Amino acid sequence: MPESFTDTPLLTARFDAALHYATRHHARQLRKxxxxxYAAHILAVASLVLEMHGDEDEAIGALLHDVVEDGGGRPALAEIEAAFGPVVAALVAANSDTLDPKDDNNDGGAGWYARKRAYLGGFTSRSPAAxxxxxxxxxxxxxxxxxxxRTLGDEIWARFGQGQGLATRVYYRExxxxxxxxxxxxxxxxxxxVDELRRTVDAITALAETHQGRDSRTLFDA
Structure with missing residues (x-):
């Protein structure tokens, strides 16, 4: 089958500018x-959004989704709104656990649970794009x-500041x-x-059972 083309490209100079902004912001950052x-992650997220038939605003939101949470905070959100518009800024805000990065921790403690519960609680009010x-x-x-x-076994959970990774597994099941x-x-x-996320999360759970036995909690309140 021949390649397909369009007379009106979905991605414009706005996307190019957002890519530059995102890679500059995350330039020194590595995946945990x-x-x-870290650019590998934001490129992958943008790619998946486009595969879901998201528009340019969504693709830009995907590129920038971690800028605020990973150190940029409210000043970065204001910059994003000025440069890329309120729709993109709303997508980034909706996908930030916190607008105040000093709050951030990954250890499964009380603050972590509060942020994750709040994020999950906002699903019904989020736009389909977000x-x-x-x-x-x-x-x-x-x-x-x-x-x-699969490669590292339980030592992977040290990346998240968690001994056995239970908090992360429960969160992904939620x-x-x-x-x-x-x-x-x-x-x-x-x-x-949605089905792919379920299959992947279930595979993580099954692998944890081979290493640790059945998890003591299935969901946050179960």
Whole structure:
């Protein structure tokens, strides 16, 4: 089959500018516990959003989704709104656990749980576009966790400041449930990725059972 082309490219100079902004912001950042440049993650998330038939604003939101949370804070959000518009800024805000990065910690403590519960609690009020960006982010993160768990075993959880990784596994199971509830709002092209997240999360759970036995908790309140 011959290649397909369009007379009106989906991605414009705005996307190019956002890519430059994102790679500049994350230039020195690596994926937790790896030598992988953080740019690999934001490129993967943008790619997944486009595969879900997201528009340019969503693709830009995917590139910038971690800028605020990973050190930029509210000043970066204001910059994003000025440069890329309120729609993109809203997507980034909706996909930030916190607008105040000093709050951040990954150890599964009380503050971590509060942020994760708040993030999950906002699913019903998020736009389909914001949910697609979130789904792309979580699918890529879950795939990376599963691949490295298969390779490294339980030592992977040290990246998250967690001895046995239970908090992270529970959170991803909660995410899978939350996306399943919003499945219809995500649109037909995104729905296979809801299934992909479920398969990946279930594989992480199954692998943890081989290493640790059955988890003591299934979901946050169960």
């Amino acid at each position: 516990g790896t030598p992988i440049p 949910l697609r960006v979130s789904l792309a982010d979580k699918v890529h993160n879950a795939r990376a966790i599963l691949l490295d768990y 995410l899978a449930v939350a996306f399943e509830r919003e499945r219809e709002r995500l649109g037909p092209a995104a729905q296979p990725y």
